[in-house]
Amino acid sequence: MTSEVPPAPPLLAMRAIAKSFPGVRALKGVDLTVHSGEVVALLGENGAGKSTLMNILAGLHSDYEGVIERDGERVDIHRPKDAARHGIGMIHQELNLVPGLSAAENILLGREPRTSRGTVDRKAMDRRAAALLAGLGLDTPPRRLVKDCRIAEQQLIEVAKALSLNVRVLVMDEPTSALADAEVQRLFTVIRELTAQGVGIVYISHRIEELEAVADSVTVLRDGSHAGHRTMADTTRAELIRLMVGRPLGELFPRRPEQHSDGPVRLQISGLTRPDPSGGPALHGIDLTVRSGEIVGLAGLMGAGRSELLQAVFGAYGPRVRGRFTLDGKPYHPRTPGHAIRRGLALVAEDRKEQSLVLGNTVRFNGSLAALTRYRTAWRTVSRRRERAAVAAQMTHLKVKTPSLESTVSDLSGGNQQKVVLARCLLTEPSVLLMDEPTRGIDVGAKAEIHALMDRLAAQGTAIVAVSSELPELIGMCDRILVLCEGRLTGEFHRDPAHGPPATQESILTAAMARETVTDGDPAAAAGRGTTITDAPGASPRTDGSRDD
């Protein structure tokens, strides 16, 4: 690796990069400059060309126009090997780890230290891995299998892997999309340590508030073009959003300030308990009521049991869930997802690629999958005409950008894929909509549209339960926010302070970490009733979701 010259040509310069795919001009001459020790945020809606630009840098695309310079020297990067040779590392949004191998084996994959006999020197490997992990403040045992690590740990294992390659430029694509807020802070610490060592970082994220915390400058892409470059200190969130979408977005969240907690009860749960034999998050005596027109948020750290709560209600764990449920006034007990859908529940699952979409199939296929019985003909076949009309109507309603209904879903951008998932849910005409991270990893424009949709659905009488790791989103969208910690309810916060303790980032975070932060009894936050959890770390919280030990 060449060392930097004091007058410092930039660590990395990409100039006039252009790239076409069949039928699409994905990039139209984009510049990106990264200096040593700098964090450059790359911002843009999905489809703006961020991924294409970064894939070029990582050597995944062999044919493109433009010049890439490292330390002022022109380099040819046409395959992943080239990128590695020039000290460029990339951490993809979907982590590239082998789940069945240990942390150390993953970090040194393909570069395992050998003994004199030619076998893998496991001791040396573990030693090197442990040192790298310790450098990132991680005490994960090097022999732990990656599949047994938490997502945050896996993320840092990826970082360790990149560092072991002596990376000088590190691209991080949505590194925080699967992390809860506390874990994000840890990642930021690592990023600051890396930049202190002179590494340049390209940081891709849709969460602007994160960029404010970590980035030095920001390059905005729009429709494959360079929309602007700003230093972080000299710009505002509104300006960035305007650069990104090309128009002012107005209010970030469309929901009006009043709280809608007075409709008829749609879903009532009391004492939901699910012991998890496999060691995952269990649920203990959870009470939850959602009314028509209400959006209830579920907050909590990773592993707090938020997704599990939605899945349990939806019947994904079968009938072995304890507790009493009523749905639209009638008794209900989770059985199977099919049963839940017939009863008027719908679930937008957490991971749209793994849990929601049949990626290789068409928009039409995915959109109508849960509602096929509605288009049944006398011959028990699916009426393709009615099916197509229904899906097309939803596509228009949700403003899905797709060349046709017969396009393959995997060709759509993340936001449009998520809208297809939403279309599937809406086509079953649910009375209660369960949404798990409905806006994860999608661009600002699509996010705003989904928020507006949630508001509209609530106004039409749908009850919504939404899980999100983005607190501003929860606070901006929800009438009430319930906080889970280790499978127990540890707080309830309200949009309108007249109803109870108000929802603020501080109060929610405190409740979310109620069982971890024993000493952090923040007296200021304990003003409201719901925040008393901090001073009772071991005992049951006094919110309505008391546990039944």
Added chain:
Amino acid sequence: MTDTLPEQTQNGSPDVRTRARRLLPWLGSLQSYIGLVLIVAIGIATQGDTFLDQTNLTNAVGNFASRGILAVGVTLVILTAGIDLSVGSLLGFASMASAMMLANHDMPVWQIVPLCMLIGAAFGFVNGVGTSVLRIQSFVMTLAMLSIARGLDRQMSDNQSVGTTVAGPDGKLTENAEAFQSLGTPGHNVGVGFLGPDGVYYPVLAFVVVCVVFHLILSRTAFGRHIYAVGGNPTAARLSGINVTLVVIAVFTLSGMLAGFAGPIDAAYSVSADPQAGNTYELDAIAAAVIGGASLAGGKGTIIGTFVGALILTLLDNVLGLNAVSDNWQLVIKGLIVVVAVVLQRPGLLRTLRHRLTPAEKETAP
């Protein structure tokens, strides 16, 4: 790759191109048609009239029909990301059962065929339960069933083949045996007068009808969609309200049922049930599905594709046979065809090739 494309009409009247695009997925892959045309062309070029002779073609397809029917069942299983290795043995068992029903009990065809289908379905059901409920990988489960069914077949028949040309006291075929022979012997065509002056060779008719029925099930019914969903993403299928367990059991049961249906046809075609009947047929069936564009990863494939794949294998056998290529080389060529077909069907093959070539050129220039 996923750059925003301009919004196009989603509601307006579909023009020819969108119609074609909707049709395309059901037609299977273009490459397999090219392969079919190529083989026909070779057949005509080398053997001309002999190849095109109707008797030749009918016999060729009839010879392969029972394997073609197996291929339809196997396609269903492959679509759910499973595999069914037991169909050959199930066919063998059903063929033996049918011959014994005829020879020992003088049962009429209309009883034999449904009974054989039931027997096959029962075996398939066990495969399905083993795969979905007991969570045994389908490869292992059906490999075990391959062995079990073959063993039962041989035990039942005492390792002796059973003839189906059962003669009555007058020395002529009994009425039931006569009817049974029409299931598979040329000259005993069905639907004479009704389906043309000579009628239709039954195995060909059976194969085509099975293809049509299962094509309609796959493309038109909710059950068909569920099969694709289960193979494409089982978690998504389950969360969309699909009973994945039930779909998997159904698919294996149908595959077994089709093997049971093909059994009597094979017995009639061979004029006897051999304890080894159907051995390695599962490989031809899987090959037909794969040549037709089915992906073992699940969720991708069509019955039309499998039909074309079966035709390719049939005509290939025929053309090679007519040209006196030895059986051994036929096997080698068949294997090569499978490999070529799968490689050709890879999406974006041409693009990948171009990518591979471009940087190599660039690297030569400093």
